[in-house]
Amino acid sequence: MARAALQIGVRDLATLAKVSASTVARFEAGEELKERTVDAMCGALEKGGIEFIAEDNGGAGVRLRKMRRP
Numbered sequence: 001m002a003r004a005a006l007q008i009g010v011r012d013l014a015t016l017a018k019v020s021a022s023t024v025a026r027f028e029a030g031e032e033l034k035e036r037t038v039d040a041m042c043g044a045l046e047k048g049g050i051e052f053i054a055e056d057n058g059g060a061g062v063r064l065r066k067m068r069r070p
Helices: 010-017 021-028 035-047
Strands: 050-053 061-064
Touching: 010 021, 010 035, 021 035, 035 050
Parallel strands: none
Antiparallel strands: 050 061
16 A cells, blocks of 8 residues: 555565565465565655554554645
8 A cells, every 4th residue: 555655666665665476465465574665665654755653543554645845
């Protein structure tokens, strides 16, 4: 969902996070990965403008961060 919001592909996220495309695919398929690998992917998505929403009654989620006007 986060990757789709940024309109980037698996290879794009892999490059940004400095992981392999197969690692991104494994994560998206629900496999457990090392914490540092997940952190790298989350960090790359956050740099791209994604904001992660904590779990509440509606569940966890993502949204695009509002861009500040200069």
